Amino acid sequence: MIDMVHVGIKQNSQEISGDLVTLNAQNHLKVLGFGIFSVSKLEGKCVVETVHERGVGHSLVQNVCQSCQSEFQEKVQGNTIIPSDNITVIANYYRDGDRVILVLFLADKDNELQFSKLYMIAKRLFMKVRNGSSNETIKEYCEKTLETPKFTNIDGVFILDSAGIPYFTRVNKGSQRDNTEDKEIHISGFISALFSFSQEVMDEDASLKEINFGNQTLHVINKHGILFAFLVKKANPLTERYLYLVADEFILENREKIKTFKGDVAEFNSFNEIIDKYFEI
Numbered sequence: 001m002i003d004m005v006h007v008g009i010k011q012n013s014q015e016i017s018g019d020l021v022t023l024n025a026q027n028h029l030k031v032l033g034f035g036i037f038s039v040s041k042l043e044g045k046c047v048v049e050t051v052h053e054r055g056v057g058h059s060l061v062q063n064v065c066q067s068c069q070s071e072f073q074e075k076v077q078g079n080t081i082i083p084s085d086n087i088t089v090i091a092n093y094y095r096d097g098d099r100v101i102l103v104l105f106l107a108d109k110d111n112e113l114q115f116s117k118l119y120m121i122a123k124r125l126f127m128k129v130r131n132g133s134s135n136e137t138i139k140e141y142c143e144k145t146l147e148t149p150k151f152t153n154i155d156g157v158f159i160l161d162s163a164g165i166p167y168f169t170r171v172n173k174g175s176q177r178d179n180t181e182d183k184e185i186h187i188s189g190f191i192s193a194l195f196s197f198s199q200e201v202m203d204e205d206a207s208l209k210e211i212n213f214g215n216q217t218l219h220v221i222n223k224h225g226i227l228f229a230f231l232v233k234k235a236n237p238l239t240e241r242y243l244y245l246v247a248d249e250f251i252l253e254n255r256e257k258i259k260t261f262k263g264d265v266a267e268f269n270s271f272n273e274i275i276d277k278y279f280e281i
Helices: 058-074 115-130 135-145 180-197 237-259 265-278
Strands: 033-040 047-054 077-084 087-096 099-108 154-160 166-171 209-212 217-223 226-232
Touching (some): 033 115, 033 135, 058 077, 058 087, 058 099, 058 237, 087 115, 115 135, 166 237, 166 265, 226 237, 237 265
Antiparallel strands (some): 033 099, 077 087, 154 166, 154 226, 209 217
């Protein structure tokens, strides 16, 4: 880990380019993800409670907590930069009694950061949590100060059980060229057959698999017996991270619903809010 105080970070932020788009609000800072977490049980495995997050993910938070655990115990507050694959993780932490308030920002390694502004935002978020502000108030503050990119080149999201029964479907109905909505049943059946008869291709909890459909690619993840399929026109490394985040968030939010599922897909309609966090579809 690298202490932020000793890292020179330029002060002019750049637009995120490629297939990812951001809003046009002038006062928003552009980041790839952010999160506010309350961390307790600082010895052994940390217990993490999410206050509000977008684009971070549970596994990354646990990794940061493990990396910073000794600092959590020894310091009242601190800042750390953690390089990770194609992103940089910026961690700000503040001791508050028996817990630590952890504020994370994710940034593209190739883009410049406004570090001083991120630090001030983290400080204000800590004060809000410490003073008992509601999660909704904290969410509203984040929406006013931070923005994350959305992936646009996606035509469909399909989530099914092992028998091919859909939990959730979202199709880009404005994609006249690809007739995605007409292909929905065909693709769902194909994914189910792939899961049932081709274990060599789709092992339990396998890594991301790709099936080419000409000008589109079907990205498939099998996680805990649930199939997540994303029909994409053009992907990049950040897109892959989004696919895994969507899969993880669906399982975390709907674990009990999945256990008692009896065919009513309306139970999962609220997951549209998660899709809207990451995709323009």
